[in-house]
Amino acid sequence: MRARNCGRALGALVLALVGCGGFDNGDLRTGTVRGRVLGAEAGVARVNVMGDSELRATVGADGRFELDGVPARSLELYVVASRTQAARTTVVARGARVTDVGDIQARPGAFLTVRVRDEKGAIPPDVEVELRGTGEDRAKVDTSRGEVRLGPLPAGCYSLEVKADDLEDVETQVCVREGEERVQAITLPADDKGGGDDDGGSDDHGGGRDGG
Numbered sequence: 001m002r003a004r005n006c007g008r009a010l011g012a013l014v015l016a017l018v019g020c021g022g023f024d025n026g027d028l029r030t031g032t033v034r035g036r037v038l039g040a041e042a043g044v045a046r047v048n049v050m051g052d053s054e055l056r057a058t059v060g061a062d063g064r065f066e067l068d069g070v071p072a073r074s075l076e077l078y079v080v081a082s083r084t085q086a087a088r089t090t091v092v093a094r095g096a097r098v099t100d101v102g103d104i105q106a107r108p109g110a111f112l113t114v115r116v117r118d119e120k121g122a123i124p125p126d127v128e129v130e131l132r133g134t135g136e137d138r139a140k141v142d143t144s145r146g147e148v149r150l151g152p153l154p155a156g157c158y159s160l161e162v163k164a165d166d167l168e169d170v171e172t173q174v175c176v177r178e179g180e181e182r183v184q185a186i187t188l189p190a191d192d193k194g195g196g197d198d199d200g201g202s203d204d205h206g207g208g209r210d211g212g
Helices: 002-020
Strands: 030-040 046-049 052-058 062-070 074-080 086-092 098-105 110-118 128-131 147-153 158-163 172-176 179-190
Touching: 002 110, 046 062, 052 062, 062 074, 074 172, 086 098, 086 147, 110 128, 110 172, 128 147, 158 179, 172 179
Parallel strands: 030 098, 110 179
Antiparallel strands: 030 062, 046 052, 046 074, 074 086, 110 147, 128 158, 158 172
């Protein structure tokens, strides 16, 4: 009898707390992540969740940012602080709550120059390059030089995808170190089917690790 009464009392307490705001009854699957980027450069600084380009936020003049709708799990933030500094930081987001990551200190970013040629050594027209998961827009390769420079990039590894009309898509992994200037040479094979894969897939065809 006592156990039943205790159960009723606990249920009443929970209902009272919910009614008074003791619990946040929002969506437990997502939450909010906020923090401050040190040395943030106005108009340049931004934050997004690695692997989800839709989850991104601009950074205020004071370096503060807030990301809403972040999945409640362990994830990585991709941070661009300025034209030369960047960072990646791990955070465990909590559902229906605000997770404050505090201050994020960016480090000297790496810069990656992607140099693209076809199998005959010519510069293909309309080449697009993307580092997946970083939230960066697809970058166009300069047709006069056949290359494009990406950065600043936080140290780490990335999936690099290169596409051009009438040539096979190429996807390869590239890793960069803090402050590194790296050149990645990519050769795009001829596509007998007349274009890249419609489903976004690609075969791996790595160029040399250093095209310089």
